[in-house]
Amino acid sequence: MAVRPIEWPELVRRGPAGGDASPLRDTRTAALLGIALGVTFTVCFLTGLYSHWAQSTDPIVAFPSRPAGLYRITQATHVFTGVLSIPLLLAKLWTVLPTFFRLPPVASVPHAIERLALLPLVGGGIFLLLTGVNNVAAWYPWEFGFVAGHYWAAWLTIGGLIVHVGAKFATASEALRGDGDHDGGGDDDPRRDGRLSRRGFLGVVGGVGLFLAASLESQSIAVFRRIGIFSPRDLDAGPQGFPVNSSARFRGVVDAAMSPDYRFRVTGDVERELSFTLDDLRAMEQHEAELPIACVEGWSKSARWRGVRLRDLFAMAGAAEGRSCTVVSLQRRGGFRSSFVNHHHAADVDTLLALELNGEPLHIDHGFPVRLIGPNRPGVNQTKWVEEVHIS
């Protein structure tokens, strides 16, 4: 079936400043934005998978404990590329807007499939960016779980992206091979008629995206702190000058954590179960590690932690080589009241049950009496107010 040129609506076809068809609405602009989005979405997807892997309790391959600071880099990258994608996606949708209203709506069966694959791509892309930013702001106005929802939408979106790249590959590469129309018209391009050039448009879109991404991610990357007016975290606020995601009061653990009856227990598949008072733990051999708290929301900060090595506790209890464990909090409710520590992390010399932060006893909001801290772990898995290590 032959495809008729689009006649409607005129306002949409011409772009936002009237005149001739805008150079911002041509295939070259769409292709350039498409490549940028292809890169940001792919990086976001891969770093997201990495974070999902880090939080899985039963992955096919156990999540490594080294390099120690890798998770803070991948998660900062995840949030950075996600925020950067927002203006890129809006610009891309705006550039291809006339094709939404094309007549006839579909030209052939393959074309119908291609358009159908736009639902997971566009719906999923908007969904991911919206829920992602909301998660950074801890605002959940919906009725589904964020983690699973964000994860499955990522697969839908990437699937839609693969179909879309396949369908547009030939068109886009032809448009990019170009014939000298590289900047979308200088002052003499009649299509511009005083409007933004392609270069200007892409510059503004990319520039505002980079600025926002850097400003938000100043919550992890120190060089961006000067422009951190949109940082959701003050890295120097909080007890002991260190940020807190959820306080002891909020989690309802103050009484249990301060109780003289507090005991720290090692249980499970061991030769002998152990029970310690806080003083018992203090009397054990202490070790120090410089490790970051790296949160899924994209903030991270490094600190000096001091406490008992998890592997020493494994040895004391007589656990066999290569064991893993679950670290359980005094916290009674909530999805993150315990965390899984696989055999890599359990054997790592830097995985500590920390009693001190930067040379002082842990503040209760940082997990007093004891918190878990280990290399290359998401913050949600650095369990606070630990009462039990259950070896399995």
Next chain:
Amino acid sequence: MTAARTDDRPTHTKGFWIGLVLGVPVIAFGLRGLLGTFQGVALASYGQYFVGGALLHDLLIAPAVCAVGWLIARWLPRPAVAPVQAALIASSVVAVVAYPFVRGYGATPGEPSFLPRDYTNSVLLVWAVVWMVALVVVAVRVVSARRR
């Protein structure tokens, strides 16, 4: 040169079939996981956000942007068009991204490290800078156009 439209070409190229073979199983995997995770109210809410986001864009945001563009073309002198376009793009994107932080619904009392700033001020600051730059550019363009 007339701009080639994306839809002017047939889509059933070799690349299309490769993308289909690789991409559809990924979509199916995501759909299966999604339907296995969410049912009832959660699934309905999910659908609302998934489809609603796209519809919100297509039916509200996009027409609004086109309308604003039309007004710019109609009412603004030509030297002002491009700078105003650029300033509108920058200020609206900043407002959209900052919105959840400006509202601050996720803030928890007693956690001074989270949402520590007045994000309304941050947005206003960016707007002020963006529009000051836009005004300077417009002024420079008007002056240089008169000199010519």
